[in-house]
Amino acid sequence: MxxxxxxxxxxxxxxxxxxxxxxxxxxxxxxxxxxxxxxxxxxxxxxxxxxxxxxxxxxxxxxxxxxxxxxxxxxxxxxxxxxxxxxxxxxxxxxxxxxxxxxxxxxxxxxxxxxxxxxxxxxxxxxPLGPDFERKRREGVCLSLSPFRRSAQDPTVAIKLVSRGFLDRALALAQAEGADDALLLSEEGVVLETCTANLFLIDAKGRLATTTICDAFLPGITRARVLRAARSLGWEMGNNWLKKEDLGSAREAFVTNAVLGLAPVRRLGPWHFGPGPKSLELQRILDDGPKES
The missing domain is CATH 3.30.470.10 (Aminotransferase class 4, branched-chain amino acid transferase, N-terminal domain)
Known part of the structure; x- marks a missing residue:
């Protein structure tokens, strides 16, 4: 979302x-x-x-x-x-x-x-923020791979609707399995987003990778801040058409939304990560960024 x-x-x-x-x-x-x-x-x-x-x-x-x-x-x-x-x-x-x-x-x-x-x-x-807010930001979140697939023809994907039936069902199943959130894929197997956040990878070559905004998901405002920060640091950008097989070869993974900011991913399905150096560097940059009131 x-x-x-x-x-x-x-x-x-x-x-x-x-x-x-x-x-x-x-x-x-x-x-x-x-x-x-x-x-x-x-x-x-x-x-x-x-x-x-x-x-x-x-x-x-x-x-x-x-x-x-x-x-x-x-x-x-x-x-x-x-x-x-x-x-x-x-x-x-x-x-x-x-x-x-x-x-x-x-x-x-x-x-x-x-x-x-x-x-x-x-x-x-x-x-109040949830009791696990600081833990997620410090230690990372666990994601499951959702069995549900999202269609690119779904007219609601780019709108934050009060009615969230598809997303709530996927999230409930993930939490029942002990995960914090679920990673959603398209019908073609393209990595989209989680139920509450956008996903980034640091790929095997150390490049920042995330699926482009051309696909069936909501491109978040915090996601755009990450992309701007990465470009200002001169980071190389990797694949923008992520598939399931790209997940296991990644060095790091993290999610972004406007509540958490940036949270590392410590487990994604069968793959284990940790709070990596690039994830933590971007987290610090986002936390120190300007605010509007």
Missing amino acids: GGDSGQGPGFCEDARMGGRAMRGWFWADGRWGTLEEEVLRPGDPGALQGKGVFETFRWTAEGVPCLEQHLARLGWGALRQGCAPLPPLPYGELLGELLKRSGLPQGRARLTLRPPGVRPRLLIQLC
């Missing part, structure tokens, strides 16, 4: 700092509240039918890289789905206030834009 799903374990859990519980907060069409409160009405058509589009990213006191790009993609997806345009609001200020009210040093932000006539139409949430 090129970005974290905004769903799953840990999204709305409480966190603790100094013995004090810190809860997630929301802003919904001008209303503030904690995530313990009821937001949607029973029988809400948007919720029942899974209508709407969303964006997720990690929000800190400094902001987030590429906030305007996230908002632009949300607006673009809304128009593709027949939703009204994204309203012009001070999103940085709203997210900053949610962070302040939550008492969190950083959190997982999710903006959900729903169809016209459904209330709330715009829902902004800020929740």
